Amino acid sequence: MRIALVSYEYPPDTADGGVATYIYQLARLLLGRGHGVEVFTAGSENAGTEIEPGGVQVHRVVVEKRGDFGPLIAEVFLKRHQIQPFDVMEGVDRFAHCRQILQLIPTLPFVLKLHTPGIVLKEINTMCDYRVPGLSLSERLAIMLKKARRKWNPYWRWMPTFIRMNILTDSERLHALEADEIIALCGDMADLIARLWLIDRSKIQVIPLPFSASPDLLAIQPNSESQTITYIGRLEYRKGVLDLARAIPLVLKQIPSARFRLVGRAMKSPDQEKDMQQYLKDWLEPYGDAVEFAGAVPPSKVPELLKQADVCVVPSIWENFPYVVLESMAAARAVVATNTGGMKDIINSPEVGSLVPPQSPEDLAQAVVALLEHPAERARIGAAARARILATYDGTKIMPAIELSYQKAIERRRQLGPR
Template sequence: MHVVRPRKNTAGRRGPIACSKLSNPYCEKKQMQKRVDWLVTELNTVGGTEIFLTQMAPLIRYAGWDLHIITLINGGPLIADLRHQGVPVIELDLKNKFDFGIIFRLNKLWMQDPPAIIHTHLYHAGILARFVAHWGHVAPVIVHQHGPESTRSNLRVCVDRLLSSWTYRYVSTCEAVAEILKTREKVSPTKIDVIYNGIPFPDSLVDSRPIEWPVPDGKLTLVCVGRLSPEKGQHCLLEALEKLDPAIVSVYTVFIGTGDQLNSLIAESIKLEIQDRVSFVGLQQNVYPWLFHADIFVLASDWEGISLAILEAMAAGLPVIATDVGGNPEVVVDGETGVLVPPRNPQALADAILQLAANPTERQRMGLAGRQRVEKYFSIQETARKFEELYTQILINL
């Protein structure tokens, strides 16, 4: 078993460097328009939401919007990358959950330099922004719901419902998350805009093999990209791999990402006696070389919004095996671009792996269809265009 231990401050699944290399402005830079502030809880975790913001922010500025990012918690590997791309980042130095001074620091900032629109990302940023903006009559607030957050507590749901009247618009990453906003948070459908996440599309499927490629020659390669945490379902995938008879199908699985489940997953692979069939390679700044040299992408999450990992795998021409949860069915067309299976079902996952492993023609067909689907519906340029349309509409209606 090959294991790469994470470096400090690399809690997510990939770093910012590859993303910035792939990000291309979708239009000529225009004269700066009204100021838009993105308020985010933190940029310390390199996860899907944080990577999405890092990719998207330069495009919004190139489109002419005076975008600033405000992070409640200082630091993080993405801040330098954002500033390098010309995106101003303001750190508010939230020390702990009892640091109520954050309310006054944010209010002072917005009183001195008020934005035209406030767009929040992640739960705590959404709560604070609505309170301060309402208190100071600052600007309309957009709350961006990136995922279903199935484990959200009743208290958090109640707080969200109470603050709904202080929310100008909600942005949902998919129809499944929009439905949760309607039913759980009781948000009016007229206040919700569905804007799919998009990714920078790789120009070529040819890339050099990763330097530390751990897969033995002749093995069918599965790759799983994601934070190593319970909701991502890596334990379920390990159980599925144990069910595959090596005499029938010889597969090797590469796990990309870091998280607090790493040691538990290593121990589980040893317990299941499959440690010679898996590798944990840690955070990778550029996942595409790994994807280009894999055969199948697998994600066994308990819940998802729009998974950037799935979009990247499809853009790399891989067939996808994913759980039928959240926004996954809106991305992966079952039987056309991949296979959808029930969550927390190792046997169904194993059956899907066996199905694709035995059919290289089917894998190639699904991979091509997936790449075409991402290029058509999930480009980062299209997402940026819809952000700009939303901001323009809000300013017109004020």
């Protein structure tokens, strides 16, 4: 098959999260299985086409705002499709970037991957904690009222959606309805989207992400004694960094030698005058050298960061199917994550990692301390985690299901005709 992958995120220019890592790995897995693969993405400076090592052809457009990516990449896509047509296109949910392409090529089979739609982000934001430092009294009261409405309204599971967003005009939902196949990465995401978007759950398949562990990750030994707890991800509310900030003093109280390293790009904070990194720095200032902020790093630096860690934490309020969990486990690191979304699918047993409730700094701290205090158990969990990732999420296990979803999309569009 000739397969087009359309994603704003892609290394190195727009490698801002797990989507970029997924598209990068998927392109190479598909190429290795004999398919023709081309990636359509955004660049920070240089537009144009290049063939990357390994043979993946990448087309980039320069955009000032993420929302502008769809119309610009559609023009590039159409020209390329006219020269050498694609059999199927895969795109992501956020910002509905493939809608313009489908308008230009209404017969193109389309597979939509559900990563984190905007409506899910809105759901997560309603979980905001009124105890967060820096919020005004009015902001605290607003959050408390939201929580009260959710608690006492028997229809809270659907009412807030219609209040906050008209799903009938939600471009991402309309984008999904145009897809020939809708793929969720975990069961929780499929259930959530079916409820929020009022889509028949049977129309959403669940296929986890394929993962190819790099030699650098697999070379890391399970045994480590750095006393370092590492967080890798954007510094933003929904990733649970405020809960991590609350957990840090609890850990240091029991293990003063522990050190925390937070890696990732800073997003907005509760204080409009500060980004999240500065906000957390000020909050954690009393703990000085025990907390390091490394900022954003390229994907190539992740193995070294994991090598230097004893424990990796993923304290997200809600998460779909985070690549950082797969990477950390493949590096034989003990992971403490929240029992939400795909994380409870990946960490399916205490034998391969620890799960704690979201927004529970006490449970997060307790799990981290337990791992730091028992290095032999920590190494055993790390080794078992690596074995699980290799046995369950390797490309040879997942790729046949992905290829089948492409074939189903092609057949469905052939039967239905133009959109």
